[in-house]
Amino acid sequence: MYFYHGSNCFGDADLVNGYWCANCENTVAKTDDSKKIFLLSKSGSKRKFCDASSFLWHKRLGHISKQRLQELVKQDILPALDFTDFETCVDCLKGKMTNARNTGSKRSEQMLDLIHTDI
Structure with missing residues (x-):
C-alpha cells in the first residue's frame, strides 16, 4: 500500500x-x-507521551486498577509511567453501575380498573 x-x-x-x-x-x-x-x-513527542501515559495503559490492559499498574511497573513489565494523568475512568464507573429496576405494573383493585385489549 x-x-x-x-x-x-x-x-x-x-x-x-x-x-x-x-x-x-x-x-x-x-x-x-x-x-x-x-x-x-x-516519531515525535506525542508518541513518547502516549507510551508513558498511565491512563492509556489502564485502557489497554482492560481497565485494571492503578495499584495493579504500579505493581507492573515495579516488576519491570511496563515502562515507567506518569501517574499524574490518571483520572476517573467513566467506562469503569459505567461498568460498576446497575440497571434501574423495573417498578412493575399496577394491579387492579376493582373490576374493570385495568383492561387489556389487542388491536
Missing part, C-alpha cells in the same frame, strides 16, 4: 502479522492549489 498526496508519494505500508506498518520518511508534501505544507515524521 502506498500513501499519496496529489501526485506525490510520501510513504508506504506493509502488512506484518495482521497489522499495517507505515513507513513514512521525513517528507514535505506541498499542494499546488492552497500552498499548504504537511510535515510527516516517524
